[in-house]
Protein backbone atom coordinates (compact mmCIF):
# COMPACT_ATOMS: atom_id res chain seq x y z
CA UNK A 126 0.00 0.00 0.00
CA UNK A 127 2.65 2.48 1.10
CA UNK A 128 5.01 1.35 -1.61
CA UNK A 129 2.37 1.90 -4.29
CA UNK A 130 1.63 5.34 -2.90
CA UNK A 131 5.36 6.20 -2.92
CA UNK A 132 5.71 5.03 -6.50
CA UNK A 133 2.92 7.27 -7.73
CA UNK A 134 4.32 10.26 -5.86
CA UNK A 135 7.90 9.92 -7.05
CA UNK A 136 9.23 13.16 -8.57
CA UNK A 137 9.70 12.83 -12.34
CA UNK A 138 13.35 12.25 -13.17
CA UNK A 139 15.24 15.00 -14.98
CA UNK A 140 17.00 13.81 -18.13
CA UNK A 141 20.22 15.41 -19.41
CA UNK A 142 19.68 17.85 -22.33
CA UNK A 143 19.63 16.26 -25.74
CA UNK A 144 21.47 17.72 -28.77
CA UNK A 145 18.30 17.59 -30.83
CA UNK A 146 16.50 20.00 -28.55
CA UNK A 147 15.79 23.54 -29.82
CA UNK A 148 17.97 26.36 -28.45
CA UNK A 149 15.44 27.82 -26.08
CA UNK A 150 14.75 24.45 -24.53
CA UNK A 151 18.49 23.81 -24.26
CA UNK A 152 19.02 27.15 -22.56
CA UNK A 153 16.25 26.40 -20.10
CA UNK A 154 17.64 22.98 -19.31
CA UNK A 155 21.25 24.07 -19.04
CA UNK A 156 20.31 26.66 -16.45
CA UNK A 157 18.77 23.90 -14.32
CA UNK A 158 21.43 21.32 -15.07
CA UNK A 159 24.15 23.45 -13.49
CA UNK A 160 22.81 23.04 -9.96
CA UNK A 161 21.77 19.56 -8.85
CA UNK A 162 18.01 19.25 -8.27
CA UNK A 163 17.04 19.92 -4.66
CA UNK A 164 16.64 16.74 -2.63
CA UNK A 165 13.05 15.62 -2.08
CA UNK A 166 11.24 16.04 1.19
CA UNK A 167 10.47 12.51 2.24
CA UNK A 168 7.94 11.33 4.80
CA UNK A 169 6.80 8.06 6.32
CA UNK A 170 5.34 6.69 9.53
CA UNK A 171 8.17 5.90 11.93
CA UNK A 172 5.92 3.59 13.95
CA UNK A 173 3.75 0.61 12.98
CA UNK A 174 0.53 1.18 11.07
CA UNK A 175 -1.82 -0.45 13.59
CA UNK A 176 -3.94 1.18 16.29
CA UNK A 177 -1.76 2.40 19.15
CA UNK A 178 -1.48 5.10 21.80
CA UNK A 179 0.89 7.16 19.70
CA UNK A 180 2.16 7.03 16.18
CA UNK A 181 4.91 9.12 14.70
CA UNK A 182 5.11 10.63 11.26
CA UNK A 183 8.59 11.69 10.22
CA UNK A 184 9.24 14.29 7.54
CA UNK A 185 12.75 15.12 6.36
CA UNK A 186 13.98 17.36 3.57
CA UNK A 187 14.35 20.99 2.56
CA UNK A 188 10.60 21.68 2.74
CA UNK A 189 9.91 19.93 6.05
CA UNK A 190 9.09 23.22 7.75
CA UNK A 191 6.22 23.74 5.30
CA UNK A 192 4.40 21.12 7.33
CA UNK A 193 4.89 23.20 10.48
CA UNK A 194 3.71 26.33 8.73
CA UNK A 195 0.74 24.96 6.83
CA UNK A 196 -0.41 21.98 8.82
CA UNK A 197 0.07 22.96 12.44
CA UNK A 198 -1.43 25.67 14.65
CA UNK A 199 -0.78 26.55 18.28
CA UNK A 200 -2.59 24.30 20.72
CA UNK A 201 -5.74 25.69 22.30
CA UNK A 202 -5.08 28.34 24.95
CA UNK A 203 -1.48 29.01 23.92
CA UNK A 204 0.16 32.46 24.18
CA UNK A 205 0.23 35.06 21.44
CA UNK A 206 4.01 34.64 20.93
CA UNK A 207 3.46 31.00 20.17
CA UNK A 208 0.69 31.83 17.75
CA UNK A 209 3.01 33.95 15.66
CA UNK A 210 5.98 31.58 15.77
CA UNK A 211 6.94 30.77 12.20
CA UNK A 212 9.67 28.30 13.11
CA UNK A 213 9.45 25.53 15.65
CA UNK A 214 11.82 25.54 18.61
CA UNK A 215 14.85 23.32 18.05
CA UNK A 216 14.73 19.83 19.58
CA UNK A 217 11.94 20.75 21.97
CA UNK A 218 8.56 19.11 22.13
CA UNK A 219 5.69 21.54 21.43
CA UNK A 220 2.01 20.77 21.60
CA UNK A 221 0.26 21.85 18.38
CA UNK A 222 -3.01 21.39 16.64
CA UNK A 223 -2.58 19.37 13.46
CA UNK A 224 -4.70 20.64 10.59
CA UNK A 225 -5.25 19.82 6.94
CA UNK A 226 -4.02 22.46 4.44
CA UNK A 227 -7.70 23.52 4.06
CA UNK A 228 -7.90 24.20 7.81
CA UNK A 229 -9.81 21.09 8.99
CA UNK A 230 -8.72 20.12 12.50
CA UNK A 231 -7.24 16.61 12.44
CA UNK A 232 -5.61 16.02 15.81
CA UNK A 233 -3.61 17.60 18.58
CA UNK A 234 -0.09 16.26 18.98
CA UNK A 235 3.50 16.90 19.85
CA UNK A 236 5.84 18.30 17.22
CA UNK A 237 9.61 17.94 17.34
CA UNK A 238 11.99 19.79 15.06
CA UNK A 239 15.60 18.82 14.28
CA UNK A 240 17.61 21.30 12.21
CA UNK A 241 20.06 19.82 9.68
CA UNK A 242 23.07 19.75 12.01
CA UNK A 243 21.27 17.67 14.61
CA UNK A 244 19.14 15.54 12.30
CA UNK A 245 20.48 12.12 11.36
CA UNK A 246 19.51 12.75 7.76
CA UNK A 247 21.36 16.12 7.75
CA UNK A 248 18.12 17.66 6.44
CA UNK A 249 15.50 19.68 8.35
CA UNK A 250 13.42 17.01 10.05
CA UNK A 251 10.05 17.20 11.70
CA UNK A 252 8.32 14.57 13.77
CA UNK A 253 4.60 14.63 14.42
CA UNK A 254 3.64 12.53 17.44
CA UNK A 255 -0.04 11.83 16.88
CA UNK A 256 -2.75 9.67 18.33
CA UNK A 257 -2.18 6.18 16.96
CA UNK A 258 -5.02 6.10 14.47
CA UNK A 259 -4.38 4.28 11.17
CA UNK A 260 -7.06 6.41 9.47
CA UNK A 261 -5.37 9.62 10.58
CA UNK A 262 -1.98 8.39 9.40
CA UNK A 263 -3.39 7.35 6.03
CA UNK A 264 -5.00 10.76 5.62
CA UNK A 265 -1.77 12.61 6.42
CA UNK A 266 0.12 10.45 3.95
CA UNK A 267 -2.39 11.49 1.31
CA UNK A 268 -2.33 15.19 2.28
CA UNK A 269 1.40 15.83 2.51
CA UNK A 270 2.10 15.69 -1.25
CA UNK A 271 -0.34 18.58 -1.74
CA UNK A 272 2.20 20.83 0.04
CA UNK A 273 4.55 20.75 -2.93
CA UNK A 274 6.00 18.67 -5.73
CA UNK A 275 9.12 17.88 -3.66
CA UNK A 276 7.13 15.82 -1.15
CA UNK A 277 7.08 12.06 -1.51
CA UNK A 278 6.78 8.91 0.62
CA UNK A 279 10.17 7.60 1.73
CA UNK A 280 11.50 4.38 0.27
CA UNK A 281 12.48 1.53 2.61
CA UNK A 282 15.59 2.53 4.52
CA UNK A 283 15.76 5.97 2.90
CA UNK A 284 16.10 7.93 6.17
CA UNK A 285 19.00 5.69 7.19
CA UNK A 286 20.53 5.96 3.75
CA UNK A 287 20.55 9.76 4.07
CA UNK A 288 22.32 9.36 7.41
CA UNK A 289 24.91 7.12 5.74
CA UNK A 290 25.38 9.54 2.86
CA UNK A 291 25.75 12.41 5.31
CA UNK A 292 28.57 10.47 6.99
CA UNK A 293 26.66 10.13 10.26
CA UNK A 294 26.81 6.34 10.14
CA UNK A 295 28.95 3.77 8.41
CA UNK A 296 27.63 0.64 6.71
CA UNK A 297 28.26 -1.64 9.69
CA UNK A 298 26.21 0.66 11.92
CA UNK A 299 23.44 0.77 9.32
CA UNK A 300 23.39 -3.04 9.24
CA UNK A 301 23.43 -3.06 13.04
CA UNK A 302 20.30 -0.91 13.17
CA UNK A 303 18.55 -3.12 10.65
CA UNK A 304 19.49 -6.19 12.69
CA UNK A 305 18.28 -4.52 15.88
CA UNK A 306 14.88 -3.94 14.32
CA UNK A 307 14.83 -7.55 13.12
CA UNK A 308 16.10 -9.05 16.41
CA UNK A 309 13.71 -11.58 17.93
CA UNK A 310 15.79 -12.71 20.86
CA UNK A 311 18.11 -11.29 23.49
CA UNK A 312 21.27 -12.68 21.89
CA UNK A 313 20.35 -11.15 18.54
CA UNK A 314 19.54 -7.84 20.20
CA UNK A 315 22.89 -7.80 21.98
CA UNK A 316 24.81 -8.58 18.82
CA UNK A 317 22.95 -5.92 16.83
CA UNK A 318 23.35 -3.29 19.55
CA UNK A 319 27.07 -3.94 19.61
CA UNK A 320 27.25 -3.36 15.89
CA UNK A 321 24.88 -0.38 15.82
CA UNK A 322 26.90 1.35 18.53
CA UNK A 323 29.95 1.40 16.28
CA UNK A 324 32.07 -1.31 17.95
CA UNK A 325 32.64 -3.08 14.67
CA UNK A 326 33.20 0.11 12.77
CA UNK A 327 35.99 0.94 15.22
CA UNK A 328 37.57 -2.49 14.75
CA UNK A 329 37.44 -2.36 10.96
CA UNK A 330 38.63 1.26 10.89
CA UNK A 331 41.63 0.36 12.99
CA UNK A 332 42.42 -2.62 10.72
CA UNK A 333 42.25 -0.28 7.76
CA UNK A 334 44.52 2.15 9.57
CA UNK A 335 47.11 -0.62 9.96
CA UNK A 336 46.87 -1.53 6.28
CA UNK A 337 47.27 2.14 5.33
CA UNK A 338 50.40 2.41 7.48
CA UNK A 339 51.94 -0.58 5.71
CA UNK A 340 50.94 0.84 2.34
CA UNK A 341 52.40 4.26 3.20
CA UNK A 342 55.75 2.65 4.00
CA UNK A 343 55.83 0.86 0.65
CA UNK A 344 54.71 4.00 -1.18
CA UNK A 345 57.53 5.90 0.49
CA UNK A 346 59.96 3.25 -0.74
CA UNK A 347 58.55 3.49 -4.26
CA UNK A 348 58.70 7.29 -4.31
CA UNK A 349 61.93 7.99 -2.51
CA UNK A 350 63.62 4.66 -1.76
CA UNK A 351 66.60 4.79 -4.03
CA UNK A 352 67.05 8.55 -4.39
CA UNK A 353 66.58 9.64 -0.83
CA UNK A 354 68.17 6.62 0.81
CA UNK A 355 65.20 5.68 2.99
CA UNK A 356 66.41 3.46 5.82
CA UNK A 357 66.67 -0.23 5.10
CA UNK A 358 64.23 -1.52 7.66
CA UNK A 359 61.21 0.08 6.00
CA UNK A 360 60.26 -2.92 3.89
CA UNK A 361 60.58 -5.17 6.94
CA UNK A 362 58.39 -2.81 8.96
CA UNK A 363 55.69 -2.96 6.29
CA UNK A 364 55.96 -6.76 6.21
CA UNK A 365 55.63 -6.97 10.00
CA UNK A 366 52.52 -4.81 9.91
CA UNK A 367 51.02 -7.04 7.22
CA UNK A 368 51.85 -10.15 9.27
CA UNK A 369 50.20 -8.68 12.40
CA UNK A 370 47.14 -7.56 10.49
CA UNK A 371 46.78 -10.98 8.80
CA UNK A 372 46.92 -12.58 12.22
CA UNK A 373 44.22 -10.27 13.51
CA UNK A 374 41.97 -10.92 10.52
CA UNK A 375 42.47 -14.68 10.83
CA UNK A 376 41.25 -14.46 14.42
CA UNK A 377 38.10 -12.74 13.18
CA UNK A 378 37.51 -15.25 10.41
CA UNK A 379 38.08 -18.17 12.75
CA UNK A 380 34.98 -17.45 14.82
CA UNK A 381 33.03 -20.56 13.89
CA UNK A 382 30.64 -18.22 12.00
CA UNK A 383 29.17 -17.42 15.40
CA UNK A 384 27.96 -13.97 14.45
CA UNK A 385 26.27 -15.00 11.21
CA UNK A 386 24.66 -18.03 12.89
CA UNK A 387 23.39 -15.93 15.79
CA UNK A 388 21.91 -13.37 13.46
CA UNK A 389 20.10 -15.93 11.36
CA UNK A 390 19.29 -18.42 14.10
CA UNK A 391 21.04 -21.54 15.37
CA UNK A 392 19.98 -24.65 13.47
CA UNK A 393 19.29 -27.61 15.72
CA UNK A 394 18.38 -30.98 14.18
CA UNK A 395 16.83 -33.87 16.09
CA UNK A 396 17.99 -37.08 14.45
CA UNK A 397 18.05 -40.78 15.19
CA UNK A 398 16.40 -44.09 14.34
CA UNK A 399 12.61 -44.45 14.01
CA UNK A 400 10.53 -44.60 17.17
CA UNK A 401 13.32 -43.18 19.32
CA UNK A 402 11.20 -40.33 20.68
CA UNK A 403 12.47 -37.52 18.43
CA UNK A 404 9.08 -35.98 17.79
CA UNK A 405 8.20 -36.36 21.46
CA UNK A 406 11.34 -34.39 22.29
CA UNK A 407 10.46 -31.68 19.77
CA UNK A 408 7.03 -31.37 21.34
CA UNK A 409 8.58 -31.05 24.78
CA UNK A 410 10.95 -28.33 23.57
CA UNK A 411 8.07 -26.48 21.90
CA UNK A 412 5.70 -27.16 24.81
CA UNK A 413 2.99 -28.08 22.33
CA UNK A 414 1.98 -30.88 19.99
CA UNK A 415 3.95 -29.57 17.02
CA UNK A 416 4.70 -33.01 15.52
CA UNK A 417 2.67 -36.22 15.31
CA UNK A 418 3.74 -38.93 17.76
CA UNK A 419 2.64 -42.54 17.39
CA UNK A 420 4.03 -45.96 18.26
CA UNK A 421 4.42 -46.70 14.53
CA UNK A 422 8.08 -46.49 13.46
CA UNK A 423 8.40 -44.09 10.54
CA UNK A 424 5.66 -41.71 11.69
CA UNK A 425 7.56 -38.53 10.81
CA UNK A 426 8.09 -38.35 7.07
CA UNK A 427 9.08 -34.78 6.36
CA UNK A 428 11.13 -32.24 8.31
CA UNK A 429 9.03 -30.46 10.95
CA UNK A 430 10.58 -27.11 11.82
CA UNK A 431 9.84 -24.47 14.37
CA UNK A 432 11.57 -21.40 15.74
CA UNK A 433 12.22 -21.05 19.45
CA UNK A 434 13.66 -18.44 21.75
CA UNK A 435 15.94 -20.72 23.75
CA UNK A 436 17.29 -18.77 26.76
CA UNK A 437 17.59 -15.69 24.57
CA UNK A 438 19.14 -17.53 21.62
CA UNK A 439 17.24 -17.85 18.34
CA UNK A 440 16.99 -21.57 17.57
CA UNK A 441 15.38 -23.27 14.57
CA UNK A 442 14.58 -26.81 15.68
CA UNK A 443 14.01 -29.49 13.05
CA UNK A 444 12.45 -32.85 13.83
CA UNK A 445 13.35 -35.37 11.17
CA UNK A 446 12.32 -38.74 9.80
CA UNK A 447 13.73 -41.80 11.58
CA UNK A 448 16.89 -43.06 9.86
CA UNK A 449 16.78 -46.60 8.51
CA UNK A 450 17.02 -48.61 5.30
CA UNK A 451 13.69 -48.53 3.53
CA UNK A 452 12.05 -49.49 0.26
CA UNK A 453 9.23 -47.05 0.80
CA UNK A 454 9.74 -44.25 -1.73
CA UNK A 455 8.16 -41.53 0.39
CA UNK A 456 10.04 -42.52 3.51
CA UNK A 457 13.31 -42.63 1.56
CA UNK A 458 12.82 -39.01 0.46
CA UNK A 459 12.11 -38.05 4.09
CA UNK A 460 15.30 -39.78 5.18
CA UNK A 461 17.31 -37.95 2.52
CA UNK A 462 15.92 -34.68 3.82
CA UNK A 463 16.71 -35.69 7.38
CA UNK A 464 20.33 -36.36 6.47
CA UNK A 465 20.59 -33.05 4.60
CA UNK A 466 19.17 -31.20 7.62
CA UNK A 467 21.56 -32.94 9.95
CA UNK A 468 24.53 -32.15 7.77
CA UNK A 469 23.85 -28.41 7.78
CA UNK A 470 22.77 -28.18 11.42
CA UNK A 471 24.88 -26.27 13.93
CA UNK A 472 23.91 -28.62 16.75
CA UNK A 473 22.36 -32.09 16.65
CA UNK A 474 20.42 -34.00 19.25
CA UNK A 475 20.80 -37.65 18.36
CA UNK A 476 18.05 -39.57 20.13
CA UNK A 477 18.74 -43.27 20.73
CA UNK A 478 16.14 -45.51 22.37
CA UNK A 479 17.76 -47.44 25.22
CA UNK A 480 15.77 -50.60 24.51
CA UNK A 481 17.21 -50.86 21.01
CA UNK A 482 20.65 -49.61 21.94
CA UNK A 483 21.28 -52.50 24.32
CA UNK A 484 19.06 -55.18 22.80
CA UNK A 485 20.23 -58.17 24.75
CA UNK A 486 19.34 -56.62 28.09
CA UNK A 487 15.80 -55.74 27.06
CA UNK A 488 14.55 -59.01 28.44
CA UNK A 489 16.11 -58.31 31.82
CA UNK A 490 15.20 -54.65 32.06
CA UNK A 491 13.90 -54.98 35.61
CA UNK A 492 17.18 -56.40 36.83
CA UNK A 493 19.53 -54.09 34.95
CA UNK A 494 21.60 -53.30 38.04
CA UNK A 495 22.35 -56.95 38.55
CA UNK A 496 23.72 -57.27 35.01
CA UNK A 497 26.73 -55.07 35.79
CA UNK A 498 28.94 -58.04 36.60
CA UNK A 499 28.34 -59.76 33.27
CA UNK A 500 29.93 -58.40 30.09
CA UNK A 501 27.39 -56.19 28.35
CA UNK A 502 26.38 -56.92 24.79
CA UNK A 503 27.88 -54.63 22.18
CA UNK A 504 25.51 -51.73 21.62
CA UNK A 505 24.25 -51.24 18.15
CA UNK A 506 23.51 -48.04 16.24
CA UNK A 507 22.24 -47.99 12.68
CA UNK A 508 25.12 -46.99 10.30
CA UNK A 509 23.26 -43.96 8.91
CA UNK A 510 22.65 -42.56 12.39
CA UNK A 511 26.21 -43.41 13.37
CA UNK A 512 27.59 -41.47 10.41
CA UNK A 513 25.88 -38.28 11.60
CA UNK A 514 27.39 -38.29 15.09
CA UNK A 515 30.08 -35.60 15.32
CA UNK A 516 31.54 -33.22 17.92
CA UNK A 517 28.43 -31.02 17.61
CA UNK A 518 26.09 -33.87 18.52
CA UNK A 519 24.58 -34.37 21.95
CA UNK A 520 23.69 -38.00 22.52
CA UNK A 521 20.29 -38.42 24.14
CA UNK A 522 19.51 -41.91 25.46
CA UNK A 523 15.73 -42.06 25.73
CA UNK A 524 13.05 -44.32 27.24
CA UNK A 525 14.72 -44.58 30.60
CA UNK A 526 11.32 -45.43 32.06
CA UNK A 527 10.88 -48.47 29.84
CA UNK A 528 14.09 -50.35 30.55
CA UNK A 529 15.75 -48.74 33.58
CA UNK A 530 19.08 -46.91 33.62
CA UNK A 531 21.96 -48.53 31.76
CA UNK A 532 24.75 -49.90 33.88
CA UNK A 533 28.13 -48.23 34.01
CA UNK A 534 29.55 -51.20 32.08
CA UNK A 535 26.97 -50.66 29.35
CA UNK A 536 27.83 -46.99 29.07
CA UNK A 537 31.53 -47.86 28.90
CA UNK A 538 30.71 -50.38 26.17
CA UNK A 539 28.81 -47.68 24.30
CA UNK A 540 31.74 -45.26 24.56
CA UNK A 541 34.13 -47.93 23.38
CA UNK A 542 31.88 -48.80 20.47
CA UNK A 543 31.55 -45.16 19.38
CA UNK A 544 35.29 -44.62 19.61
CA UNK A 545 36.04 -47.79 17.67
CA UNK A 546 33.67 -46.50 15.00
CA UNK A 547 35.72 -43.30 14.91
CA UNK A 548 32.95 -41.11 16.34
CA UNK A 549 33.45 -38.08 18.55
CA UNK A 550 30.50 -36.32 20.07
CA UNK A 551 29.81 -33.26 22.23
CA UNK A 552 31.04 -33.93 25.74
CA UNK A 553 33.13 -36.96 24.76
CA UNK A 554 36.49 -36.93 26.47
CA UNK A 555 39.28 -39.43 26.23
CA UNK A 556 39.47 -41.32 29.50
CA UNK A 557 36.61 -39.34 31.06
CA UNK A 558 35.86 -40.49 34.58
CA UNK A 559 32.39 -41.25 35.93
CA UNK A 560 31.93 -37.65 37.10
CA UNK A 561 31.74 -36.42 33.50
CA UNK A 562 29.31 -39.09 32.39
CA UNK A 563 26.32 -36.80 32.64
CA UNK A 564 28.03 -34.59 30.08
CA UNK A 565 28.72 -37.43 27.70
CA UNK A 566 25.19 -38.81 27.49
CA UNK A 567 21.85 -37.33 28.41
CA UNK A 568 19.77 -40.08 30.03
CA UNK A 569 16.11 -39.15 29.70
CA UNK A 570 12.57 -40.31 29.56
CA UNK A 571 10.62 -37.90 27.42
CA UNK A 572 7.49 -39.74 28.55
CA UNK A 573 7.82 -39.12 32.29
CA UNK A 574 10.14 -36.10 32.11
CA UNK A 575 13.16 -37.70 33.84
CA UNK A 576 16.42 -35.99 32.84
CA UNK A 577 14.80 -33.40 30.58
CA UNK A 578 15.72 -30.44 32.77
CA UNK A 579 19.34 -31.65 32.77
CA UNK A 580 19.21 -32.11 28.99
CA UNK A 581 17.93 -28.55 28.56
CA UNK A 582 20.69 -27.32 30.87
CA UNK A 583 23.28 -29.30 28.90
CA UNK A 584 21.98 -27.87 25.63
CA UNK A 585 22.05 -24.37 27.07
CA UNK A 586 25.69 -24.83 28.08
CA UNK A 587 26.53 -26.06 24.59
CA UNK A 588 24.76 -23.11 22.94
CA UNK A 589 26.43 -20.63 25.28
CA UNK A 590 29.85 -22.21 24.85
CA UNK A 591 29.60 -21.82 21.12
CA UNK A 592 27.57 -18.70 20.61
CA UNK A 593 27.66 -16.46 23.65
CA UNK A 594 29.44 -13.15 23.13
CA UNK A 595 31.75 -11.61 25.62
CA UNK A 596 31.36 -7.88 26.04
CA UNK A 597 34.76 -6.97 24.63
CA UNK A 598 35.04 -7.37 20.89
CA UNK A 599 38.73 -8.27 20.96
CA UNK A 600 37.97 -11.11 23.38
CA UNK A 601 35.38 -12.58 21.05
CA UNK A 602 36.16 -11.31 17.57
CA UNK A 603 33.09 -11.90 15.51
CA UNK A 604 31.97 -11.43 11.95
CA UNK A 605 28.26 -10.75 11.74
CA UNK A 606 27.60 -10.63 8.01
CA UNK A 607 28.66 -12.77 5.09
CA UNK A 608 29.52 -9.51 3.31
CA UNK A 609 32.10 -8.61 5.97
CA UNK A 610 33.56 -12.11 5.82
CA UNK A 611 34.00 -11.81 2.05
CA UNK A 612 35.85 -8.50 2.33
CA UNK A 613 38.02 -9.81 5.16
CA UNK A 614 38.92 -12.85 3.08
CA UNK A 615 39.81 -10.57 0.15
CA UNK A 616 41.96 -8.48 2.47
CA UNK A 617 43.70 -11.55 3.77
CA UNK A 618 44.47 -12.85 0.31
CA UNK A 619 45.91 -9.45 -0.72
CA UNK A 620 48.08 -9.40 2.40
CA UNK A 621 49.21 -12.97 1.73
CA UNK A 622 50.03 -12.07 -1.87
CA UNK A 623 52.03 -9.09 -0.60
CA UNK A 624 53.95 -11.23 1.89
CA UNK A 625 54.79 -13.80 -0.79
CA UNK A 626 56.29 -11.26 -3.20
CA UNK A 627 60.07 -10.95 -3.43
CA UNK A 628 61.28 -7.65 -1.94
CA UNK A 629 62.33 -6.23 -5.32
CA UNK A 630 58.72 -6.38 -6.61
CA UNK A 631 57.99 -3.20 -4.76
CA UNK A 632 55.41 -1.76 -7.17
CA UNK A 633 53.36 -4.95 -7.09
CA UNK A 634 53.71 -4.99 -3.31
CA UNK A 635 52.23 -1.50 -3.11
CA UNK A 636 49.38 -2.62 -5.37
CA UNK A 637 48.51 -5.61 -3.15
CA UNK A 638 48.40 -3.39 -0.07
CA UNK A 639 46.16 -0.95 -1.90
CA UNK A 640 43.75 -3.83 -2.58
CA UNK A 641 43.84 -4.72 1.11
CA UNK A 642 43.04 -1.14 2.13
CA UNK A 643 40.24 -1.05 -0.40
CA UNK A 644 38.65 -4.31 0.75
CA UNK A 645 38.63 -3.11 4.36
CA UNK A 646 37.10 0.20 3.27
CA UNK A 647 34.30 -1.70 1.58
CA UNK A 648 33.17 -3.17 4.91
CA UNK A 649 32.39 0.21 6.43
CA UNK A 650 31.30 1.75 3.13
CA UNK A 651 34.22 4.11 2.67
CA UNK A 652 34.79 2.97 -0.89
CA UNK A 653 32.89 1.57 -3.79
CA UNK A 654 29.69 0.76 -2.07
CA UNK A 655 27.05 1.61 -4.64
CA UNK A 656 26.40 -2.01 -5.57
CA UNK A 657 25.90 -3.11 -1.98
CA UNK A 658 23.89 -0.13 -0.84
CA UNK A 659 20.72 -1.20 -2.61
CA UNK A 660 21.06 -4.64 -1.08
CA UNK A 661 21.49 -3.31 2.46
CA UNK A 662 18.83 -0.62 2.47
CA UNK A 663 16.22 -2.77 0.75
CA UNK A 664 16.12 -4.84 3.95
CA UNK A 665 14.71 -1.90 5.94
CA UNK A 666 11.09 -1.10 6.54
CA UNK A 667 9.64 2.12 5.24
CA UNK A 668 10.20 4.89 7.77
CA UNK A 669 13.69 3.75 8.87
Ligand SMILES: Nc1nc2c(ncn2[C@@H]2O[C@H](COP(=O)(O)OP(=O)(O)OP(=O)(O)O)[C@@H](O)[C@H]2O)c(=O)[nH]1
Nearest residue numbers: 399400401402403404405420423424425447571572
Ligand atom coordinates in the same frame (compact mmCIF):
# COMPACT_ATOMS: atom_id res chain seq x y z
N1 LIG B 1 8.28 -45.57 27.19
C1 LIG B 1 8.58 -44.49 26.51
N2 LIG B 1 8.05 -44.28 25.31
C2 LIG B 1 8.37 -43.14 24.67
C3 LIG B 1 9.25 -42.19 25.20
N3 LIG B 1 9.38 -41.19 24.31
C4 LIG B 1 8.59 -41.50 23.26
N4 LIG B 1 7.99 -42.66 23.47
C5 LIG B 1 7.04 -43.35 22.62
O1 LIG B 1 7.74 -43.86 21.51
C6 LIG B 1 6.89 -43.83 20.37
C7 LIG B 1 7.57 -43.06 19.25
O2 LIG B 1 7.70 -41.73 19.66
P1 LIG B 1 8.01 -40.55 18.62
O3 LIG B 1 8.27 -39.32 19.38
O4 LIG B 1 6.95 -40.53 17.59
O5 LIG B 1 9.34 -41.13 18.00
P2 LIG B 1 10.12 -40.64 16.69
O6 LIG B 1 11.55 -40.83 16.98
O7 LIG B 1 9.67 -39.30 16.31
O8 LIG B 1 9.65 -41.71 15.65
P3 LIG B 1 9.60 -41.57 14.03
O9 LIG B 1 8.85 -40.35 13.71
O10 LIG B 1 8.91 -42.81 13.65
O11 LIG B 1 10.99 -41.55 13.58
C8 LIG B 1 5.59 -43.20 20.82
O12 LIG B 1 4.68 -44.21 21.14
C9 LIG B 1 5.98 -42.44 22.06
O13 LIG B 1 4.91 -42.28 22.97
C10 LIG B 1 9.78 -42.45 26.50
O14 LIG B 1 10.54 -41.68 27.06
N5 LIG B 1 9.43 -43.60 27.09
Ligand SMILES: [Mg+2]
Nearest residue numbers: 403404424425
Ligand atom coordinates in the same frame (compact mmCIF):
# COMPACT_ATOMS: atom_id res chain seq x y z
MG1 LIG C 1 8.80 -38.56 14.63
